[in-house]
Amino acid sequence: MLKHVLTPLAVTLGLLAGGPASAQGVVKIGVLEAMTGQQQSTGVQTLAAMKLYMAQHGDTVAGKKIELIVKDDGAVADNSKRLAQELIVRDKVNFLVGFAVTPTALAVAPLATEAKVPTIVANAGTSIITERSPYILRTSFTLPQSSVIIGEWAAKNGIKKVVTIVSDYAPGLDGEKSFTEAFTKGGGQVVEAVKVPLAAPDFAPFLQRARDASPDAIFVFVPSGQGATFVKQFIERGLDKAGIKIIGPGDVTDDDLLNGMGEQVIGTVTAHMYSADHPSALNKAYVEAFKKANNGLRPNFMSVGGYDAMHLIYEALKKTGGDTDGDKLMAAMKGMAWESPRGPISIDPETRDIVQNIYIRKVEKKDGELYNVEFQTFDAVKDPGKAKK
Ligand code: PHB
Numbered sequence: 001m002l003k004h005v006l007t008p009l010a011v012t013l014g015l016l017a018g019g020p021a022s023a024q025g026v027v028k029i030g031v032l033e034a035m036t037g038q039q040q041s042t043g044v045q046t047l048a049a050m051k052l053y054m055a056q057h058g059d060t061v062a063g064k065k066i067e068l069i070v071k072d073d074g075a076v077a078d079n080s081k082r083l084a085q086e087l088i089v090r091d092k093v094n095f096l097v098g099f100a101v102t103p104t105a106l107a108v109a110p111l112a113t114e115a116k117v118p119t120i121v122a123n124a125g126t127s128i129i130t131e132r133s134p135y136i137l138r139t140s141f142t143l144p145q146s147s148v149i150i151g152e153w154a155a156k157n158g159i160k161k162v163v164t165i166v167s168d169y170a171p172g173l174d175g176e177k178s179f180t181e182a183f184t185k186g187g188g189q190v191v192e193a194v195k196v197p198l199a200a201p202d203f204a205p206f207l208q209r210a211r212d213a214s215p216d217a218i219f220v221f222v223p224s225g226q227g228a229t230f231v232k233q234f235i236e237r238g239l240d241k242a243g244i245k246i247i248g249p250g251d252v253t254d255d256d257l258l259n260g261m262g263e264q265v266i267g268t269v270t271a272h273m274y275s276a277d278h279p280s281a282l283n284k285a286y287v288e289a290f291k292k293a294n295n296g297l298r299p300n301f302m303s304v305g306g307y308d309a310m311h312l313i314y315e316a317l318k319k320t321g322g323d324t325d326g327d328k329l330m331a332a333m334k335g336m337a338w339e340s341p342r343g344p345i346s347i348d349p350e351t352r353d354i355v356q357n358i359y360i361r362k363v364e365k366k367d368g369e370l371y372n373v374e375f376q377t378f379d380a381v382k383d384p385g386k387a388k389k
Contacts, residue, residue, distance in 0.1 A: 027064045027094050027317060027324060030087035032080050032108065034100035035072035038199065041225045041256050042100040043072070046122050046306035048294050050097070053310035055293065061314050062322035069093060073104055080104035081111070088115045094324040095120065097309045100302075101223065102126040102170045109133040116326035118333065120312060122305035123224075126170040127385025130353045135326060137333055137352040139312060139345075140305040141273045143171045143221065144178035144385040146249035149358050149378055150219070150271040151179040154247055155186025157269075159217045162188060162247075163210040165203070165230075166221040168195035174385060175221040175249060183219075191215055201226065203233045210244075211237060217245040220252050224302050228257040231265055240264050250275070250372060253363055256300040258370045268363045270372065273356050274301040274342040277371035286341035299341075308340045312347070344380070353383045 031050065033043035047070060059066045069091050073079040080099070087093045088111060096112060096119040099105035105124045109132035112119040121129055121138040130136050154162065162183060166172030172195065180190050191213050194206045201222070210218055218239070222230050230252060234240065246252060246265075250272025253265065276287050276298050286307070290299040312333050317324075319332040330352075337346035343357040358381045361372035 025064055026067055027061070027313075028067050028069055028091055029095045029097055029313065030084070030091060030093035031068055031070040032073050032083055032087075032096060032098040032104065033070065034075035035070070037074040037076075039075035039100040039223065039225055041300075042075075042123050042302045043098075045256065045300050045303040046098060046100075048290065048297070049299065049303035049306035050310050052290055052293055053307050053314075056289065057310075057314060061317045062320070064317060064322045064324075066313075073100075075100045075104060077103040077107035081107040084108045084111050088117060093117065094329070095313055097122055097306070097313075099124045102129060105129045105136070106132060109136060112136060118316075118326055118329045120309040122309045123302050124171070126174050127383055128170070130351055131386075134352075135330060137312065137330075137347055138354050139308040141301070141354065141356070142383040142385055143175035143249060145273065145356070145381050145383055146271040146358055147175040147179040147221075148182040148384045149360065149381070150247055150249065150269075151182030151188075152186055153269070153271065153360055154217060154219075155183050155188040159245070159247065160188055161213075161215040162190050162217050162219050163192045163194065163213050163215045164190055164219045165194045165196060165206055165210060167198045167201070167223055167226070169198050171223070172221050176219075178384060179219050179248075198223070201229070203230050204237060207233055207237045207239060211239050211242060214242070215244060217247045220246060220248045222252055224251055224254050224256065224300065227252040227254045228261055231261045235262065235264050245269070250301065250361065253372055254300050255298050255372065258363070258372070259298075261370065263365070265363050265370065266365060269360065271358055271360050272301060272372070273358055274304050275359065275361055275372040275374055276300070277366070277373055278342060278359070279374070280339075280341070280343065282339055283341040301342075304340055304342050308345065311338060311340070312336060346380075348382060351383065351386055353386065355380050355382050357381065
């Protein structure tokens with residue numbers, strides 16, 4: 001009596017009809033991205049990189065034509081869930097890719113499991129995401145990867161007193177926790193921990209409070225797209241003149257926005273997995289090709305998550321000989337290692353999370369533009385959020 005063991009979710013997904021199956025000769029990639037709203041830049045960057053990969057590598061792999069089906073979820077979890085259902089049931093996609101923010105990835109995780117659809121998180125950074133489904137892999141980053149490293153660096157480099165300011169949702173809490181642990185272990189002190197709303201944040205009152213605590217630095221996490229607003233208000237409130245530094249994961253000095261932040265950000269030190277200035281031949285070619293295809297837009301750290309998601313898909317299909325069985329594709333992707341524009345990366349076969357170099361960088365002016373210039377490398381960093389469990 002099959003009927004009795006079906007979960008309501010299986011019924012919703014219409015799995016009785018046979019589950020995901022591609023029309024012959026076509027591999028469908030459902031892209032769930034924020035093409036509008038506060039996280040729009042992430043959608044634009046990620047999709048542009050995915051398309052660039054296809055333009056460079058052709059749209060046919062292992063005899064199958066690659067097709068992108070793009071849905072705008074506006075970074076709203078309820079939309080992602082509904083659209084993922086449509087993509088799975090109606091379009092019968094073979095992969096899901098995207099997820100501009102953590103809640104959208106968490107909302108889709110049960111569907112990925114139920115439908116056995118390989119799901120690649122190209123953007124979101126909360127540690128726990130990959131634990132929510134055995135069909136999730138990640139090509140972006142985790143907040144603890146960078147936050148632990150900047151915490152240790154700060155403690156060793158004369159920063160004693162810090163105020164933390166983070167967006168009040170999962171990645172912010174991940175970043176705050178992992179930074180605070182590393183920084184206090186190194187002898188530093190967090191004197192105040194501030195959380196700001198994710199939607200339309202006004203940082204000014206929080207910055208005033210932070211200034212009154214006169215720390216050496218503010219550790220900040222804001223999602224890609226909000227860095228310029230934070231920096232503007234930081235400068236307006238005179239925190240730079242008060243000698244307070246900005247430190248954090250590199251989301252705040254996002255390549256997408258850095259040039260508009262003003263010279264006051266020169267000298268800002270962050271830890272992150274990608275800089276448009278990364279000095280490899282592959283990255284130089286990537287930046288040039290990306291700009292050429294996108295009216296001069298500089299690729300940011302979200303873009304490489306999309307570019308590498310496509311690499312993972314192309315190489316997995318080559319390995320399976322074009323077979324789109326979800327379990328076979330997952331097996332093909334686990335443990336894969338390659339060179340990304342960010343440097344060498346791999347997919348941890350145990351956790352399905354990304355292993356990558358984390359770089360410490362300082363904002364500098366080069367050829368009239370602002371860049372995050374890497375000056376120290378931590379090789380092959382696994383997500384410390386998981387290692388501790
Ligand atoms: C997330 O929601 O996980 C997220 C979004 C933007 C970032 C980092 C993390 O820059």
